Amino acid sequence: MPERTEVQVRAGRDDDLVALTDIYNHYIRETPITFDISPITPDERRPWLLSHPEDGPHRLLVAQPESDGRILGYATSSPFRPKAAYATSVETSIYLAPDAGGRGIGTLLYTALFEALAEEDVHRAYAGVTLPNEASIRIHQRFGFKQIGVYEEVGRKFGAYHDVAWLEKRLS
Incomplete structure (x- = not known):
């Protein structure tokens, strides 16, 4: 039986930018999951980071x-909308490397993200899921999204x- 590799979850940092951009560009090029149309460069992605x-x-x-x-995936909580009254709402998302699905990586990331958000002044989390995407719907439902x-x-x-x-x- 192969030895299980431990996966750590940590804050993203500048030296992750190329790998994070590569993961995102896969979804731009290959799927409708993101509505970005053209691949982006790490420099274009830096403000997001x-x-x-x-x-x-x-x-x-x-x-x-x-x-x-190797980065297997990432999860984010981002501003839901720019107006001040939305400050206690976030939009969440998960993107996994193309070969990292079905291994519990998304669950690991969302568990850590929601544990961190429990300490913040955040009232609601939202997620937009391009359909069909059963895996994304399933993980969001598992974490209590409706x-x-x-x-x-x-x-x-x-x-x-x-x-x-x-x-x-x-x-909250």
């Missing part, structure tokens, strides 16, 4: 095996219109 400090309600957590430096609506045919990518389900989780 810097908008997620190690503490506070807007976090970036990465999963990395202790045995090597579907509150669907934007029908809200985005067009790869020549097709896609719906986005909106899910909500009460945090």
